[in-house]
Amino acid sequence: MKKLHEILGTEFPIIQGGMANIATGEFAAACSNAGALGVIATGGIQDSELLRTQIRICKSLTDKPFGVNLMLMNPCAGDMAKIIIEEGVKVVTTGAGSPGQYIPAWKEAGVKVLPVVAASILAKRLVRAGADAIIAEGMESGGHVGEMTTMALVPQVIDAVDVPVIAAGGIADGRQVAAAFALGACGIQVGTCLLASVECPIHDNYKQAILKAKDSDTTVTGRSIGGPVRVLKNKMAREYLALEKRGATLEELEHITLGGLRRAVFDGDMERGSVMSGQVAGMLHEIKPLRQIFEELYNGGKAVLEATDREWQ
Numbered sequence: 374m375k376k377l378h379e380i381l382g383t384e385f386p387i388i389q390g391g392m393a394n395i396a397t398g399e400f401a402a403a404c405s406n407a408g409a410l411g412v413i414a415t416g417g418i419q420d421s422e423l424l425r426t427q428i429r430i431c432k433s434l435t436d437k438p439f440g441v442n443l444m445l446m447n448p449c450a451g452d453m454a455k456i457i458i459e460e461g462v463k464v465v466t467t468g469a470g471s472p473g474q475y476i477p478a479w480k481e482a483g484v485k486v487l488p489v490v491a492a493s494i495l496a497k498r499l500v501r502a503g504a505d506a507i508i509a510e511g512m513e514s515g516g517h518v519g520e521m522t523t524m525a526l527v528p529q530v531i532d533a534v535d536v537p538v539i540a541a542g543g544i545a546d547g548r549q550v551a552a553a554f555a556l557g558a559c560g561i562q563v564g565t566c567l568l569a570s571v572e573c574p575i576h577d578n579y580k581q582a583i584l585k586a587k588d589s590d591t592t593v594t595g596r597s598i599g600g601p602v603r604v605l606k607n608k609m610a611r612e613y614l615a616l617e618k619r620g621a622t623l624e625e626l627e628h629i630t631l632g633g634l635r636r637a638v639f640d641g642d643m644e645r646g647s648v649m650s651g652q653v654a655g656m657l658h659e660i661k662p663l664r665q666i667f668e669e670l671y672n673g674g675k676a677v678l679e680a681t682d683r684e685w686q
Contacts, residue, residue, distance in 0.1 A: 374559060377537065377560025378560065381410050381464060383438055384408035384667075386560030387667055387670060388410045388466065388487075390541065390562050391413075391466055392568075393415075393516070393634060395573065395575055395638055397427055397574060398426075398429070402439065403572040404567070405437035406434070411431065414444070415443055416442070418447070421449040428456070440465055441453075442465075442467065443466075443472065445467055445468065445472060464484065467487075476502050477503065480503050487507070490509060491521060492521065494533075497533050500535070500536050506536050506539060507534055507536060509530040510542045511540075511541070513603075513653065514564065515564055515650040515651035516564070516602060517601065518593060520601075523543045524552070527557070527558055531558070540560075544561050544562075546669070547671075547674045548674075550677070551673075551674045551675075551678045554678060555678070568580060569583050569584060571661065576640065576641030578643050579643070579648060583605075586654035590606055591603050591654065592605075592606050594630070595617075605643075605648040605654065607643055609630070609646065633645070
Protein backbone atom coordinates (compact mmCIF):
# COMPACT_ATOMS: atom_id res chain seq x y z
CA MET A 374 0.00 0.00 0.00
CA LYS A 375 1.23 3.51 -0.83
CA LYS A 376 2.64 5.78 1.86
CA LEU A 377 0.80 9.00 2.61
CA HIS A 378 3.30 11.29 0.87
CA GLU A 379 2.88 9.26 -2.33
CA ILE A 380 -0.90 9.64 -2.10
CA LEU A 381 -0.84 13.38 -1.41
CA GLY A 382 2.26 14.46 -3.33
CA THR A 383 3.99 15.84 -0.23
CA GLU A 384 7.58 15.39 0.89
CA PHE A 385 6.73 13.79 4.23
CA PRO A 386 3.87 11.39 5.13
CA ILE A 387 2.50 13.98 7.54
CA ILE A 388 -0.77 15.95 7.73
CA GLN A 389 -1.11 19.08 9.86
CA GLY A 390 -4.19 18.76 12.06
CA GLY A 391 -7.16 21.11 11.53
CA MET A 392 -6.81 23.31 14.61
CA ALA A 393 -9.66 25.83 14.88
CA ASN A 394 -8.61 29.51 15.05
CA ILE A 395 -4.99 28.44 14.55
CA ALA A 396 -4.72 26.73 11.17
CA THR A 397 -5.13 29.78 8.95
CA GLY A 398 -4.30 29.94 5.25
CA GLU A 399 -0.92 31.36 6.17
CA PHE A 400 -0.11 28.61 8.68
CA ALA A 401 -1.33 25.88 6.31
CA ALA A 402 0.95 27.29 3.59
CA ALA A 403 3.88 27.31 6.01
CA CYS A 404 3.25 23.63 6.83
CA SER A 405 3.01 22.73 3.14
CA ASN A 406 6.19 24.63 2.34
CA ALA A 407 7.91 22.74 5.16
CA GLY A 408 7.06 19.39 3.53
CA ALA A 409 3.78 18.25 5.12
CA LEU A 410 0.17 18.69 4.01
CA GLY A 411 -0.96 22.03 5.40
CA VAL A 412 -4.66 22.18 6.27
CA ILE A 413 -6.91 25.23 6.71
CA ALA A 414 -9.28 24.80 9.66
CA THR A 415 -12.92 25.89 9.47
CA GLY A 416 -13.81 25.34 13.13
CA GLY A 417 -13.44 28.99 14.05
CA ILE A 418 -14.84 30.48 10.81
CA GLN A 419 -18.38 31.83 11.09
CA ASP A 420 -18.71 33.23 7.54
CA SER A 421 -18.20 30.78 4.67
CA GLU A 422 -16.70 33.49 2.47
CA LEU A 423 -13.87 33.83 4.98
CA LEU A 424 -12.90 30.28 4.06
CA ARG A 425 -12.62 31.35 0.43
CA THR A 426 -10.33 34.19 1.54
CA GLN A 427 -8.14 31.81 3.57
CA ILE A 428 -7.88 29.37 0.66
CA ARG A 429 -6.74 32.17 -1.64
CA ILE A 430 -4.20 33.35 0.94
CA CYS A 431 -2.83 29.81 1.11
CA LYS A 432 -2.64 29.55 -2.69
CA SER A 433 -0.71 32.83 -2.83
CA LEU A 434 1.90 31.55 -0.37
CA THR A 435 2.55 28.00 -1.58
CA ASP A 436 2.58 25.93 -4.76
CA LYS A 437 2.59 22.73 -2.69
CA PRO A 438 -0.47 20.55 -1.94
CA PHE A 439 -2.74 21.75 0.88
CA GLY A 440 -6.19 20.92 2.16
CA VAL A 441 -9.17 22.12 4.16
CA ASN A 442 -10.53 20.61 7.38
CA LEU A 443 -14.33 20.89 7.35
CA MET A 444 -15.79 20.92 10.85
CA LEU A 445 -19.17 19.37 10.12
CA MET A 446 -20.83 20.96 13.17
CA ASN A 447 -20.20 24.39 11.64
CA PRO A 448 -23.54 25.98 10.60
CA CYS A 449 -21.87 27.03 7.34
CA ALA A 450 -20.62 23.51 6.51
CA GLY A 451 -22.85 23.13 3.43
CA ASP A 452 -21.68 26.40 1.87
CA MET A 453 -18.08 25.61 2.77
CA ALA A 454 -18.34 22.22 1.08
CA LYS A 455 -19.24 24.02 -2.15
CA ILE A 456 -16.47 26.61 -1.77
CA ILE A 457 -13.93 23.79 -1.44
CA ILE A 458 -14.96 22.63 -4.91
CA GLU A 459 -15.19 26.13 -6.40
CA GLU A 460 -11.69 27.02 -5.20
CA GLY A 461 -10.13 23.81 -6.51
CA VAL A 462 -9.00 22.40 -3.17
CA LYS A 463 -7.74 18.86 -3.74
CA VAL A 464 -7.78 17.38 -0.22
CA VAL A 465 -10.43 17.57 2.51
CA THR A 466 -10.24 16.24 6.04
CA THR A 467 -13.40 16.29 8.13
CA GLY A 468 -14.29 16.18 11.81
CA ALA A 469 -17.22 16.15 14.25
CA GLY A 470 -19.64 14.06 12.22
CA SER A 471 -20.18 12.26 8.94
CA PRO A 472 -19.40 13.99 5.61
CA GLY A 473 -21.40 11.42 3.64
CA GLN A 474 -23.75 13.97 2.05
CA TYR A 475 -20.81 15.95 0.61
CA ILE A 476 -18.61 13.08 -0.61
CA PRO A 477 -20.29 12.49 -4.03
CA ALA A 478 -19.82 16.12 -5.13
CA TRP A 479 -16.27 16.21 -3.80
CA LYS A 480 -15.38 12.98 -5.58
CA GLU A 481 -16.86 14.26 -8.83
CA ALA A 482 -14.60 17.32 -8.49
CA GLY A 483 -11.52 15.16 -7.92
CA VAL A 484 -11.16 15.96 -4.21
CA LYS A 485 -9.47 13.39 -1.97
CA VAL A 486 -11.63 12.85 1.14
CA LEU A 487 -9.95 11.91 4.44
CA PRO A 488 -12.44 11.85 7.34
CA VAL A 489 -11.24 11.82 10.94
CA VAL A 490 -12.87 9.02 12.95
CA ALA A 491 -12.72 7.80 16.54
CA ALA A 492 -14.26 4.34 15.93
CA SER A 493 -14.03 1.65 13.24
CA ILE A 494 -17.81 1.51 12.69
CA LEU A 495 -17.81 5.07 11.32
CA ALA A 496 -14.70 4.32 9.26
CA LYS A 497 -16.48 1.43 7.50
CA ARG A 498 -19.53 3.58 6.76
CA LEU A 499 -17.44 6.40 5.31
CA VAL A 500 -15.37 4.08 3.12
CA ARG A 501 -18.63 2.73 1.68
CA ALA A 502 -19.60 6.36 1.02
CA GLY A 503 -16.38 6.92 -0.93
CA ALA A 504 -13.69 8.09 1.50
CA ASP A 505 -10.20 7.77 -0.01
CA ALA A 506 -8.46 7.23 3.32
CA ILE A 507 -9.27 7.36 7.03
CA ILE A 508 -7.61 9.39 9.77
CA ALA A 509 -7.94 7.32 12.96
CA GLU A 510 -7.53 9.72 15.88
CA GLY A 511 -7.06 8.48 19.42
CA MET A 512 -8.18 10.21 22.59
CA GLU A 513 -4.63 11.37 23.34
CA SER A 514 -5.15 14.23 20.90
CA GLY A 515 -6.02 17.81 21.79
CA GLY A 516 -9.45 19.33 21.16
CA HIS A 517 -12.45 17.10 20.38
CA VAL A 518 -11.72 13.48 21.29
CA GLY A 519 -13.28 10.04 21.26
CA GLU A 520 -12.92 7.25 23.81
CA MET A 521 -10.32 4.93 22.24
CA THR A 522 -6.55 5.29 22.41
CA THR A 523 -4.49 5.52 19.25
CA MET A 524 -2.75 2.19 19.99
CA ALA A 525 -6.11 0.40 20.19
CA LEU A 526 -7.95 2.34 17.49
CA VAL A 527 -5.52 2.35 14.55
CA PRO A 528 -5.12 -1.42 14.06
CA GLN A 529 -8.85 -2.00 14.45
CA VAL A 530 -9.63 0.61 11.80
CA ILE A 531 -6.96 -0.88 9.53
CA ASP A 532 -8.55 -4.31 9.91
CA ALA A 533 -12.01 -2.88 9.20
CA VAL A 534 -11.36 -0.98 5.95
CA ASP A 535 -9.54 -1.50 2.66
CA VAL A 536 -8.24 2.06 2.21
CA PRO A 537 -5.09 3.69 3.67
CA VAL A 538 -5.28 4.70 7.34
CA ILE A 539 -3.48 7.67 8.88
CA ALA A 540 -2.70 7.58 12.62
CA ALA A 541 -3.39 10.64 14.78
CA GLY A 542 -3.31 11.42 18.48
CA GLY A 543 -0.30 11.20 20.78
CA ILE A 544 2.44 11.65 18.14
CA ALA A 545 5.30 14.05 18.85
CA ASP A 546 8.56 12.23 18.16
CA GLY A 547 10.12 9.48 16.07
CA ARG A 548 9.24 6.69 18.49
CA GLN A 549 5.55 7.41 18.10
CA VAL A 550 5.89 7.79 14.32
CA ALA A 551 7.55 4.37 14.19
CA ALA A 552 4.77 2.93 16.32
CA ALA A 553 2.16 4.34 13.93
CA PHE A 554 3.85 2.69 10.95
CA ALA A 555 4.33 -0.55 12.90
CA LEU A 556 0.57 -0.59 13.51
CA GLY A 557 0.05 -0.41 9.74
CA ALA A 558 -0.65 3.30 9.21
CA CYS A 559 0.44 4.89 5.93
CA GLY A 560 1.23 8.22 7.60
CA ILE A 561 0.46 10.46 10.54
CA GLN A 562 -1.49 13.58 11.45
CA VAL A 563 -0.07 15.88 14.13
CA GLY A 564 -1.32 18.99 15.91
CA THR A 565 -0.05 19.56 19.45
CA CYS A 566 3.63 19.38 18.49
CA LEU A 567 3.02 22.13 15.91
CA LEU A 568 1.81 24.51 18.62
CA ALA A 569 5.47 24.68 19.64
CA SER A 570 6.57 25.90 16.20
CA VAL A 571 8.05 29.27 15.27
CA GLU A 572 5.36 29.76 12.62
CA CYS A 573 2.33 28.84 14.74
CA PRO A 574 0.18 32.01 15.13
CA ILE A 575 -0.94 31.41 18.73
CA HIS A 576 -0.18 33.84 21.58
CA ASP A 577 3.24 33.35 23.16
CA ASN A 578 1.54 32.59 26.50
CA TYR A 579 -0.08 29.58 24.82
CA LYS A 580 3.28 28.35 23.50
CA GLN A 581 4.89 28.75 26.90
CA ALA A 582 2.02 26.87 28.57
CA ILE A 583 2.58 23.97 26.17
CA LEU A 584 6.32 23.94 26.93
CA LYS A 585 5.71 24.00 30.70
CA ALA A 586 3.07 21.24 30.61
CA LYS A 587 3.82 17.88 32.19
CA ASP A 588 2.49 14.47 31.18
CA SER A 589 -0.59 14.70 33.41
CA ASP A 590 -1.46 18.33 32.76
CA THR A 591 -4.36 17.75 30.34
CA THR A 592 -7.95 16.87 31.16
CA VAL A 593 -11.14 16.19 29.22
CA THR A 594 -14.15 18.48 29.64
CA GLY A 595 -17.62 18.01 28.14
CA ARG A 596 -18.05 14.25 28.53
CA SER A 597 -21.39 14.74 30.28
CA ILE A 598 -22.86 16.52 27.24
CA GLY A 599 -21.39 14.22 24.62
CA GLY A 600 -18.79 16.74 23.47
CA PRO A 601 -15.47 15.73 25.10
CA VAL A 602 -12.60 18.19 24.57
CA ARG A 603 -9.01 17.74 25.79
CA VAL A 604 -7.43 20.90 27.21
CA LEU A 605 -4.67 21.92 29.59
CA LYS A 606 -5.81 22.08 33.21
CA ASN A 607 -6.55 25.67 34.30
CA LYS A 608 -9.15 27.67 36.19
CA MET A 609 -11.72 27.39 33.40
CA ALA A 610 -11.28 23.61 33.10
CA ARG A 611 -11.54 23.08 36.86
CA GLU A 612 -14.73 25.15 37.06
CA TYR A 613 -16.20 23.27 34.09
CA LEU A 614 -15.44 19.86 35.60
CA ALA A 615 -16.95 20.94 38.95
CA LEU A 616 -20.13 22.05 37.17
CA GLU A 617 -20.31 18.76 35.25
CA LYS A 618 -19.98 16.83 38.51
CA ARG A 619 -22.84 18.87 39.96
CA GLY A 620 -25.07 18.09 36.95
CA ALA A 621 -25.10 21.60 35.49
CA THR A 622 -27.27 22.42 32.47
CA LEU A 623 -25.90 22.70 28.95
CA GLU A 624 -26.47 26.47 29.11
CA GLU A 625 -24.40 26.77 32.30
CA LEU A 626 -21.57 24.75 30.82
CA GLU A 627 -21.53 26.66 27.53
CA HIS A 628 -21.38 29.94 29.44
CA ILE A 629 -18.05 28.83 30.93
CA THR A 630 -16.46 27.94 27.59
CA LEU A 631 -18.01 30.56 25.28
CA GLY A 632 -15.15 32.21 23.36
CA GLY A 633 -12.63 30.18 25.36
CA LEU A 634 -10.45 29.06 22.45
CA ARG A 635 -10.21 32.59 21.09
CA ARG A 636 -9.22 33.86 24.55
CA ALA A 637 -6.37 31.34 24.59
CA VAL A 638 -5.22 31.73 20.97
CA PHE A 639 -5.47 35.51 20.55
CA ASP A 640 -5.48 36.99 24.07
CA GLY A 641 -3.11 34.54 25.71
CA ASP A 642 -5.50 34.01 28.63
CA MET A 643 -4.19 30.81 30.17
CA GLU A 644 -6.62 30.81 33.09
CA ARG A 645 -9.99 31.52 31.42
CA GLY A 646 -9.10 30.30 27.95
CA SER A 647 -9.70 26.87 26.43
CA VAL A 648 -6.08 25.80 25.98
CA MET A 649 -6.52 22.81 23.70
CA SER A 650 -3.61 20.38 23.82
CA GLY A 651 -2.89 16.69 23.46
CA GLN A 652 -1.19 14.50 26.05
CA VAL A 653 2.16 14.82 24.26
CA ALA A 654 2.51 18.41 25.50
CA GLY A 655 4.76 17.02 28.24
CA MET A 656 7.25 15.98 25.53
CA LEU A 657 7.65 19.46 24.05
CA HIS A 658 10.48 21.56 25.46
CA GLU A 659 11.46 24.13 22.84
CA ILE A 660 10.08 26.20 19.97
CA LYS A 661 11.31 24.93 16.62
CA PRO A 662 10.77 25.78 12.93
CA LEU A 663 8.14 23.63 11.22
CA ARG A 664 10.72 22.19 8.85
CA GLN A 665 12.81 20.93 11.77
CA ILE A 666 9.74 19.40 13.46
CA PHE A 667 8.74 17.48 10.32
CA GLU A 668 12.30 16.33 9.60
CA GLU A 669 12.76 15.08 13.18
CA LEU A 670 9.46 13.22 13.09
CA TYR A 671 10.21 11.53 9.77
CA ASN A 672 13.90 10.81 10.26
CA GLY A 673 13.36 9.81 13.88
CA GLY A 674 10.66 7.36 12.86
CA LYS A 675 12.88 5.82 10.19
CA ALA A 676 15.79 5.48 12.63
CA VAL A 677 13.62 3.70 15.22
CA LEU A 678 12.20 1.28 12.65
CA GLU A 679 15.66 0.51 11.27
CA ALA A 680 17.08 -0.06 14.76
CA THR A 681 14.14 -2.26 15.68
CA ASP A 682 14.61 -4.34 12.54
CA ARG A 683 18.31 -4.85 13.36
CA GLU A 684 17.48 -5.88 16.93
CA TRP A 685 14.96 -8.48 15.76
CA GLN A 686 17.31 -10.07 13.21
